[in-house]
Amino acid sequence: MSAVPQPGHVDEIPERSGIAFPLRTGQRLTVIDPKGCQVSDLLAYNVDDTDEVISSGRTLDYAETIRLTTGHLLYSNRSRVMLEIVEDTVGLHDFLLTPCSYETFDHFYPDLPRHRGCFGNLAEALEPYGISSAQIPIAFNCFMNVPIDAASGKLSVLPPISKAGDFITFQAHMDLVIGLTACSAPASNGGSFKPIHYRVD
């Protein structure tokens, strides 16, 4: 699904789906968890050259932390700032894992019906912008709760701590295409699928 958001209007991404839309330099994108305990995978591409894409590896290197929140900058694979987190009522997000897919469902939920997941939803939403599924990297997973045990390195996917109405706001530092989902994987959101709301200002 591709759309041009109406500034100031809150739009809904239905459960287990995704969307893509342009975000211009200076505009703000607010991702809202309307019911609480839900995850939204966010991707960003340079609208003028979609080979430039949001990069977890560059961002974590520059930020020197995996805990990104207000004031942190999200970088592209070319080390340019794409987005700045300007407000964040949760403070706990993930930037280590790739969007869920048919294959991750096979691995983690062999007894559940397969689902194309955020990966498939993002691939379809981004296709009209000339972006292929091979260009989908690690997403910035808003509200996703992935603690790491420092001693063992073990990571866990726990329910988000976000409450109904919690949100995170990004400001664009370049003209972007944004991909955004309401997550499809049971473990990411405490087992119940919910929508995500977003607003562009």
Next chain:
Amino acid sequence: MSAVPQPGHVDEIPERSGIAFPLRTGQRLTVIDPKGCQVSDLLAYNVDDTDEVISSGRTLDYAETIRLTTGHLLYSNRSRVMLEIVEDTVGLHDFLLTPCSYETFDHFYPDLPRHRGCFGNLAEALEPYGISSAQIPIAFNCFMNVPIDAASGKLSVLPPISKAGDFITFQAHMDLVIGLTACSAPASNGGSFKPIHYRVD
């Protein structure tokens, strides 16, 4: 630099440089730290379709740990196994950060001469295989020591704990193009630049 390794022969990657070569299904690649306290960035691509590339996000998701060692599988962006770690005398590597580049030198070492880093070295070495710099993701950084503080999320780049002669061995699960470097960033290797040795069996 592109080359076809001679099986059983130890080759050297000179300090601050990189190489690319094919690795066939079933072959083993051993990456050796000949002097100790050095880092080697490793990338892998499906030789028949270079849109399929090693994926930190998929690998960490399936392994449920950031501490990868003997027995762990390294996955592609299509959730297929590319490499298996079959021997590892160190047990401490990084799979969170992207290869160093001109821009990371500008950021972290503004007083040092710029260097294209592992990113530039890999881009040149992979170009003959039709792989562009936009296709360079987070590398598996052999011997790189990046502890994370569990409470704050803060990450640090510390000198590797590898001693002279330490090594890690990977077995290929598909026909691959491998990119491999001797790291160029002072903080990654305790401040002195050294070669990396490798062997294909």
